[in-house]
Amino acid sequence: xxxxxxxxxxxxxxxxxxxxxxxxxxxxxxxxxxxxxxxxxxxxxxxxxxxxxxxxxxxxxxxxxxxxxxxxxxxxxxxxxxxxxxxxxxxxxxxxxxxxxxxxxxxxxxxxxxxxxxxxxxxxxxxxxxxxxxxxxxxxxxxxxxxxxxxxxxxxxxxxxxxxxxxxxxxxxxxxxxxxxxxxxxxxxxxxxxxxxxxxxxxxxxx
Numbered sequence: 001x002x003x004x005x006x007x008x009x010x011x012x013x014x015x016x017x018x019x020x021x022x023x024x025x026x027x028x029x030x031x032x033x034x035x036x037x038x039x040x041x042x043x044x045x046x047x048x049x050x051x052x053x054x055x056x057x058x059x060x061x062x063x064x065x066x067x068x069x070x071x072x073x074x075x076x077x078x079x080x081x082x083x084x085x086x087x088x089x090x091x092x093x094x095x096x097x098x099x100x101x102x103x104x105x106x107x108x109x110x111x112x113x114x115x116x117x118x119x120x121x122x123x124x125x126x127x128x129x130x131x132x133x134x135x136x137x138x139x140x141x142x143x144x145x146x147x148x149x150x151x152x153x154x155x156x157x158x159x160x161x162x163x164x165x166x167x168x169x170x171x172x173x174x175x176x177x178x179x180x181x182x183x184x185x186x187x188x189x190x191x192x193x194x195x196x197x198x199x200x201x202x203x204x205x206x207x
Contacts, residue, residue: 057175066093
C-alpha cells in the first residue's frame with residue numbers, strides 16, 4: 001500500500017511538465033507572424049497610394065495640353081514635341097522655358113529687372129535718373145516709356161509668367177519624386193514583410 005501511494009503522484013507531475021510550455025510557445029510564435037503580415041500589407045498600401053499620386057499628377061499635367069518646346073532649332077532636345085505628362089518631360093519643358101527666358105532678359109531674373117512703368121506699361125511710375133534709366137536719359141513721372149524701358153517692361157512681364165510656369169512644373173516634378181519614393185518604400189516594406197513571414201514559418205517548423 002505504501003509503494004502505490006508513493007508512485008501515484010509522479011504521473012501528473014510529468015504530464016504537467018510536458019504540457020505546460022506548449023501554449024506559451026504558440027502565443028509567442030503567433031505574434032511575429034501577425035507583425036510581419038502587417039508590414040507586408042503596409043507595403044501594399046504604400047504602393048497603391050504612391051501609384052495613385054503618380055497617376056493623378058500625370059493626368060493633371062496631360063490635361064493642360066502642354067508640349068515640350070524646342071530649346072533651339074539646331075538642338076531642340078530629345079523630348080521636344082512630346083506632351084508633358086511625366087517628370088522627364090516636365091523638366092525638359094522647364095529647361096526650354098529657362099533657355100528662351102534668358103535670351104529675352106539677358107540672363108536676368110524677374111527680380112533683377114527693374115520696374116519703372118505703370119501697370120499699363122505706357123508711362124513712367126516715378127522720376128528716373130540718367131544712371132537708372134535704360135537709355136541713359138532723365139525721365140519724369142508720367143512721361144511715355146522709352147523704347148528701351150518698354151522692352152524691359154515687356155521682358156519683366158514675360159519673366160513673371162515664365163517663373164509661374166517653371167514653379168508649377170517643378171512642383172509636379174517634386175510630386176512625381178515623392179510618389180516614386182512612396183512606391184519604392186512600399187515595395188521594400190512588402191519584401192521585408194514576406195521575408196519575416198517565411199522566416200517565422202521556418203522557425204515554428206524547426207520547433
